Amino acid sequence: MTLQDRDKLHLWHPLTQHKLHPDTIAIKKAKGCILYDENNNEYIDAIASWYTCMYGHCNPYITNKVSEQMQQLDQVIFSGFTHEPAVNLSEALVNILPDNQEKIFFSDNGSTSVEIGIKMALQYHFNQGKKKDTLLAFEDGFHGDTFGAMSVSGLSVYNGPFEDFFLNVKRIPTPTADTIENILKTLEELNNTCNIAGFVYEPLVQGAAAMKMHSPEGLNAILKFCKANHIITVADEVMTGFGKTGKHFASLHLETYPDIMCLSKALTGGLLPMALTTCSKRIYDAFYSNDISKGLFHGHTYSANPLACTAALASIELLQTEAIQNNISRITASHKTFKNRIKNHPKVKTTRQTGIIFALDLNTKMERYGNLRDKLFNFFMSKGIFLRPLGNTIYIQAPYVISQNQLEKIYKAIEEALEII
Structure with a gap:
């Protein structure tokens, strides 16, 4: 057979x-x-x-590094423990991420990286005593298959049976030179009538929407509006991250950097599953408290798996080589x-x-x-x-x-x- x-x-x-x-x-x-x-x-x-x-x-550079690591440390819980591959990876990532990104939260795949980004955005306001229950997203976006990620996705071909169970989301079109002024007016109206917590978006390229592309100028105008109105911005760079747009991250084409970034796919060079949700210190500080209930209660068994961290570090090293560039x-x-x-x-x-x-x-x-x-x-x-x-x-x-x-x-x-x- x-x-x-x-x-x-x-x-x-x-x-x-x-x-x-x-x-x-x-x-x-x-x-x-x-x-x-x-x-x-x-x-x-x-x-x-x-x-x-x-x-x-x-890739032999990645596989050899992981082979060496698996003789030393294969897996250890990441709650209450740390290890060198995770620390090394965090240092390497911070060097290539937009310079406002300082903290890194591990998970297993692109959908969960977005799920965590959404939870960060919602709880950021909750921890400050503010009820903000609405998310903003692009039409035709796709962010994954978990419920929060599906909620902010706009492709009903994937999500149809589950739409009655989604979070509250308002959608705007991707910007063009001709539409950006109307989009900004729509944002004003939404901001006045809804309690918008965050904006989840694929920067520059919407992958599942058949590689639909939009300009940095229009997106930057939207991000500036969000920043001025305390709307947390969540960049889904699961697809665009690690060099695909010509820069290490699509967000680096923009003047206004996101508060939160979601990373996976090319993160480990395809060798092992892993994802990251990164954020600015401002986001992290909203969870830093003597009150345990203000912590981010989200965890995965294989968070920061040492082998996946090693694969990711090797991939980042390759990305920065002259040959790959x-x-x-x-x-x-x-x-x-x-x-x-x-x-x-x-x-x-x-x-x-x-x-x-x-x-x-x-x-x-x-x-x-x-x-x-x-x-x-x-x-x-x-x-x-x-x-x-x-x-x-x-x-x-x-x-x-x-x-x-x-x-x-x-x-x-x-x-x-x-x-x-």
Whole structure:
């Protein structure tokens, strides 16, 4: 029996309607930018396995560091204990985060990092005797699958059965030069009629909304409004963090930094699950008290796992190397060239890019999980390219170590796909 057949016996996969998509592809190994299936077919991982393996699969620098660490300390509770990998990671992170970020809270995945950010924002006001029960978020945002994260997400395709149970959230559109003045007026009205505790947002790129992008100028105006009106800002950088927008964090493109940041995915280079919620000293101080009830009562068994901390530290060290920074510049430039090459194709509606994130919309109706998406996915896999279209959007977010030849294979496959739709 193949691995694919054995999978069907017991496994339930994420974001999958198994009656419509009964088959999975069994991957037996991965190295660099290549996935190998059980039939020895090779696929270029053009989305870094959901934007995690940015330094390549099984990167030897990361795996060697973790191998050394697992001989010393594998796991220890992080409540009442600490350890060197966590301390080293905190010091390295503070050096590259926006300079107002001083405190780091560990968890396990992107959704929980946002959940904690929401709890920080709500409890910040609660601890000061203020009742603020409304959150602000962008339309079409996606922040994860836990209840707080779902509440601030705007994609009902994921959240429909649960919407009656959500937190109180008001939504605004992502800003453009033409809409920012109206958005600011809306914010004034909302601030006068609602008790807004915090604003949760994906800075510059909304990943699950098919890589929808907005300008730093418009977002900065919104953040300034929030700061002036004591609305806690929570930047969800789970997808955008660690170099993907051309800077270490998307928030570094802005004049106004967030109060709280949510990090995961590329944090550990794809090796181990871990997430962080970071905050300014002002946020932390609202919880610092002789009153135990003002503490942040949230914890995960594997918080600050020493192996995951070691993987994260190694990843940050790689991110800051000249080689990786040069690769980020090369990929960014290559995407710009491809964008100019393809933007006038009659089957391309729009193109957009931020750093190493490239996306194009096809001149077809949007169907997030429709037949076109399946047709494109299967075509790309037949060409040895793992791309995961979002409806009528094809996007690239490849590992930083991808070669120019591999990039050209991705571009060529996209151009060939345009001829079959």
